Amino acid sequence: xxxxxxxxxxxxxxxxxxxxxxxxxxxxxxxxxxxxxxxxxxxxxxxxxxxxxxxxxxxxxxxxxxxxxxxxxxxxxxxxxxxxxxxxxxxxxxxxxxxxxxxxxxxxxxxxxxxxxxxxxxxxxxxxxxxxxxxxxxxxxxxxxxxxxxxxxxxxxxxxxxxxxxxxxxxxxxxxxxxxxxxxxxxxxxxxxxxxxxxxxxxxxxxxxxxxxxxxxxxxxxxxxxxxxxxxxxxxxxxxxxxxxxxxxxxxxxxxxxxxxxxxxxxxxxxxxxxxxxxxxxxxxxxx
Amino acid sequence: xxxxxxxxxxxxxxxxxxxxxxxxxxxxxxxxxxxxxxxxxxxxxxxxxxxxxxxxxxxxxxxxxxxxxxxxxxxxxxxxxxxxxxxxxxxxxxxxxxxxxxxxxxxxxxxxxxxxxxxxxxxxxxxxxxxxxxxxxxxxxxxxxxxxxxxxxxxxxxxxxxxxxxxxxxxxxxxxxxxxxxxxxxxxxxxxxxxxxxxxxxxxxxxxxxxxxxxxxxxxxxxxxxxxxxxxxxxxxxxxxxxxxxxxxxxxxxxxxxxxxxxxxxxxxxxxxxxxxxxxxxxxxxxxxxxxxxxxxxxxxxxxxxxxxxxxxxxxxxxxxxxxxxxxxxxxxxxxxxxxxxxxxxxxxxxxxxxxxxxxxxx
Numbered sequence: 001x002x003x004x005x006x007x008x009x010x011x012x013x014x015x016x017x018x019x020x021x022x023x024x025x026x027x028x029x030x031x032x033x034x035x036x037x038x039x040x041x042x043x044x045x046x047x048x049x050x051x052x053x054x055x056x057x058x059x060x061x062x063x064x065x066x067x068x069x070x071x072x073x074x075x076x077x078x079x080x081x082x083x084x085x086x087x088x089x090x091x092x093x094x095x096x097x098x099x100x101x102x103x104x105x106x107x108x109x110x111x112x113x114x115x116x117x118x119x120x121x122x123x124x125x126x127x128x129x130x131x132x133x134x135x136x137x138x139x140x141x142x143x144x145x146x147x148x149x150x151x152x153x154x155x156x157x158x159x160x161x162x163x164x165x166x167x168x169x170x171x172x173x174x175x176x177x178x179x180x181x182x183x184x185x186x187x188x189x190x191x192x193x194x195x196x197x198x199x200x201x202x203x204x205x206x207x208x209x210x211x212x213x214x215x216x217x218x219x220x221x222x223x224x225x226x227x228x229x230x231x232x233x234x235x236x237x238x239x240x241x242x243x244x245x246x247x248x249x250x251x252x253x254x255x256x257x258x259x260x261x262x263x264x265x266x267x268x269x270x271x272x273x274x275x276x277x278x279x280x281x282x283x284x285x286x287x288x
Numbered sequence: 289x290x291x292x293x294x295x296x297x298x299x300x301x302x303x304x305x306x307x308x309x310x311x312x313x314x315x316x317x318x319x320x321x322x323x324x325x326x327x328x329x330x331x332x333x334x335x336x337x338x339x340x341x342x343x344x345x346x347x348x349x350x351x352x353x354x355x356x357x358x359x360x361x362x363x364x365x366x367x368x369x370x371x372x373x374x375x376x377x378x379x380x381x382x383x384x385x386x387x388x389x390x391x392x393x394x395x396x397x398x399x400x401x402x403x404x405x406x407x408x409x410x411x412x413x414x415x416x417x418x419x420x421x422x423x424x425x426x427x428x429x430x431x432x433x434x435x436x437x438x439x440x441x442x443x444x445x446x447x448x449x450x451x452x453x454x455x456x457x458x459x460x461x462x463x464x465x466x467x468x469x470x471x472x473x474x475x476x477x478x479x480x481x482x483x484x485x486x487x488x489x490x491x492x493x494x495x496x497x498x499x500x501x502x503x504x505x506x507x508x509x510x511x512x513x514x515x516x517x518x519x520x521x522x523x524x525x526x527x528x529x530x531x532x533x534x535x536x537x538x539x540x541x542x543x544x545x546x547x548x549x550x551x552x553x554x555x556x557x558x559x560x561x562x563x564x565x566x567x568x569x570x571x572x573x574x575x576x577x578x579x580x581x582x583x584x585x586x587x588x589x590x591x592x593x594x595x596x597x598x599x600x601x602x603x604x605x606x607x608x609x610x611x612x613x614x615x616x617x618x619x620x621x622x623x624x625x626x627x628x629x630x631x632x633x634x635x636x637x638x639x640x641x642x643x644x645x646x647x648x649x650x651x
Contacts, residue, residue, distance in 0.1 A: 037404045088600055094403050095350055099555065100599045106548060106592030113586035222544060226415065229408050263423070270419040273412035280409045284400035 005259050007138050013255030014248065015144040018151030019206050019213075021247035023224055024231040025155055025240060026202035032238035033175045033195040036086055037098050040105035042225030044200040048074055048207025049121075049216045050112055056123045056211075063123055063212050067150070070204050078200025082193050090192070105221065112218035122215035129212065147209040154205060155244065158198075162240065171195055175238070223269060230276040233283075250275060292483040296476055303472040310461040319453045325460045331573035332467035333525065337546070338553035338565035339474045340521035343481060345551075346560050347514045348402070348494030353394065353410035355546035356417050357387040357519040361526030362541045363421060366435045367428065376440060380527040387523025388516040395515040399508050402497070411547075418542035434537030437530045440466065463532050470528065471566070474521050478562040481517070490514065491560075522550075545588055552595045558607025567606050 027041045051073060052066040061069070081104055089097045131142035162168035173181040174191045182188045203224075210216055210224075231250050235242030254271045257264045309328060313321040341354050361383035368374040368382060398409050422432050429435065441462035445455050481487060489510045492500035497507050530536045549572075557568020572594065579587040602609055 085596060085600065092599075095407075096599050096603070098404050098407060099350070099551070100596055102548075103552075103592045103595030103599065106595065107589055108592075110586035110589035110592060114583050114589065118585050226412060230412075233408065266423060267419060270416050273415040273419075276412040277409055277416065280401055280405055280412075281397055284398075284405070 004137075006256075007136075009256045009259040010252060011138050011140060012144070012259070013252030015140070015148045016255060017244075017247045017251035018148035018155075019209055020227060020231055020251050021155050021244050022151040023203050023206040024228040024235075024247060025158060025243045026199035026206075027228045028232050028235065028238060028240045028243050029158075029171075029195055029202075030199040031232065032240055033171045034086070034090070034192045035238075036090075036101065036196070037094070037237075038199070039098060039102040039225060040081070040108060040221075041101075041199070041203055041228055042221035042223065043105045043108035044074055044078060044203035044221075045207040045210070045224045046112060046216065046218060046221035047077065047108060048204030049211040049220065050116055050207075050218065051204070052208040052211045053116075053121045053123055063126060063208055067205055067208050070208050071201050074204030075197040075201040077204075078197040079193060081200075082196040086196065087189070087192075105225065109218055109221055116218060118217055118219075120215035120217045121211070123211050126212060143212050147213060150209065151206065154202065158202065159241075167191075167194065226269075226276065227272050230272040230279075233276055233279050292480065295479045295483065299472060299475045299479060303468060303475075306468055307465060310457075310464055314457065319451070322453055322456050322460060325457065325464055327573060327577050329460060329464045329467055330576070331570050332464065332471050333529065334549060334553055334573050335566040335569035336467065336470045336474050336521060336525050337550045338557065338569050339471075339478055339562065340518045340525065341550040342554040342559060342561075342565045343478060343521070344514045344518035345554065346481070346487075346490040346494065347511050348490075348497075349511060349515070350403075350407050350551070351410045351515075351518075352407050352547050352551075353414045354522055354550040355542050355544060356394075356410075356414040357391060357522035358526030358529065358546055359414075359417065359421070359536075359542040360387045360390050361523030362437075362530035362536045363429065363526075364523075365527035365530050366437045366536045369437065370435060371428075376531070380524060380531075383527030383530075384520045384523035387526065388520040391515045391519030392512060395512045399511060414542055414544075414547070418538050421542070422538040430537070432538060434535050434540065436535050437533075439534060440528075440531045463528070466528055470521070470524055473524075475562055475566070477517060477521065481514075482562060486510065486513070548588060548591055552591045552598075554605070556594050556598045556602075556605055558605030561607055564605050564607040571606070 023041070023045055026044075027038060030036050030038045030041065048070050051070050052061075052063050055061040055066045055069060056063065085100055085104060086097075089100050092100075128142045128146070133140045133142075133145075160168075162172060170181070170186050170191050171194075173184075173186060174188055174195075178188055181191070206224075207216075210220065214220075227250075231243060231246045232238075234246040234250065250272065253275070254268055257271050258268050261267060310321075310325055313324050313328070317324055337354070337358070341351065344351050361380075364386040365376075365379045365383040368379045369376070374382065394410070394413055398406055398413075401409050421429055424431070439459065441459045443455050443458035443462075445452065481490070489500070489505045492503060492505050493507050493510060501507055526541065530541070533540070553568040553572055554565040555568075556572060557566065558564025572591070575590055575594075576587060579590045583589070598605065604612075
C-alpha cells in the first residue's frame, strides 16, 4: 500500500460523496415519508443519465442545461409511476411493495436497453471535461468538483425545504404520523405524490452528472440502487438527516479501496455490498 | 392410499408421460422440432428454478440470492471438472451440495433479517460473491472471462445415416430429459415438504414468527432447512446449465436476471404451491420466446410487466385465478379465490385446506 496516494483517495472520496448523498437522500425520502422501499430508485438515476445523453446527442444540449430539463421530466415520470402503481400498494404488505418496485425497475431498465442498447454511453465532448486543478500533489477534475458542488447545493436545498417550508413540514408530519397528519387536514395522498416525484427528481439529476463523469450502461441503475441502499441502511432506514455522514463514510471507503488496494478498482462495488451486508447483520444482532 | 404416496406417483406418472414429448415433437414437426424442444427444455428449467425459489419463500423469506446458488452450482461443477476431473454424475450433485452448504452459511448470518432487510442483504451477497469469483486467481476460476465447460451430450454425426439437424435434436433431447429429471426431483421434494409437518411450520413462520416460536416451531432451524433444500436444487440446476451453455462466467452465472426469473414465475403462477410455479413457468417460457424474437436485448421487460401486473391484479397468481373460476363455475364457495395458494404476507388461507399453523407445528 502506497501511503502517498492517501490524500488523493480522500479527496476523490469526498467529491464522490456528494453524488451518493444526492441519490440516497431521494431514496431515504421515499422510505421515510411514504414508507415505500423503492427498488426502482436507481432506475430513475439511469433514466436521468440517458435523457441527458439523448438531449446531448440530438440537440447538443450542455449537461448543465439538461439538468433543468431532466429534473421536471423525472418528477413527471416519478409522479406517473406513483399514480399508476405505487398508490395501490400503500396498504399492502411490505414485500408486495418491494416486489412491485422491483418490477417497475425491471421495466425501466429493459425499456432503456431496448431504446439505447447495452453499450456504455457518455457525454464526452463537453469543454470542461478536461479541465483539472493541481493542489499540492492532489489533482481535482472540474467535473467531479462541479458535480460535488451541485449535489451539495441540491441536498442542502432539500434539507432547507424539509426544515423551513410548509411542504417540508407536511412531509415531516406525514412521516411521523400518517393518521394524525390526515386528521389535522393534510392531504396525505398529495404529500406522498410530491415526495415520490421529488425523490425521482433528485435521482434523475444525479444521473445527469454520472453521464458526464462515467460512461453508464442501462444497468447502472441497479448498482446505484444498491449503493443508495448501503448508505440508507447505514444512516438508518428512512433517516434523511444521517445521509450526508453515511455518504461520506461509504464514498471515502470506496475510494480508498479503489486507489490503495492493488487491483482494487474491480472491488469498488464489493465495498458497498459488503457494507450493506455487514451493517444489516450487525443491526439485526443489536436488536435481538 | 397415503396422500403423499399418491401425489408422488401422480408426479412420477406425469413425468414419465412428458418424457415421451421429444419423440412426439419429432414425429409432428420433423426438422423444426429442435426449436420446440428447446422451448420445452427452457420451460422445464424455469419450472425447476421457480419451484426451488418457492420452497424458501414458503417460510416468508424472499431471497434475491437465487443467482448466487445457481452460480455456485455452475462454478463448482466447472472447477471440479477442470482440476479434479470429477466425473459429471458426481460433479453435478456436488454443485448442489456446495450450494446448499453456502446457503447454510448465508442463512446462519441472515437468520434474524426478515422482509426487505433479508431481500437487500441477499442481493448484496450475490454481488459480493460475483466480485469475489471474478477476483479469484485466473488459473482457478478463470477471472472475468470464465471457464469453458464441456457439454454433457455429444452425439456424433454419421454421414448418410442421419441429417445435420438430428445431431442438434439428440443433444437437446438429452438436456430435456436431464431437466425433466430435475423437475421431477424438485416436485417430489416440494410435495414431501407440503405433506409433512414442515408445511405447517413454514406457514406459521411466514404468518408470524414470534407466534410460531411460541407454538414450538424453531424458526431458525426451519428456515435453514428450507434455505438449504431450495439452494440444493438451484445448485443442481446451475451445474447442468453450465454444461448446456458450455461456459461459466461471473457476469453470466451470477446474473440478476436469474433471480428475477426465479421470483417472478412463482408469483405469477401462484405462491406456496407445487403446481403454481410450474404453471407459471410454462406460460412465461412461451412468452419469453416470443419476446426474445422481438427484442434482442431487454426481453426481461415482459417479466417486469408480469410482476407488476400480478401484484396489482392477481395477488394469488394463476392458480388462484383458476381456482376462483373453477369455483364460480361449480357454484361452490362464492368468496375467496385460492384454497391452495396464498398472498405474500402469508395471510391465512381463506377456506378449504384446514391445516392451521397452530396444531401441526414442528416440536
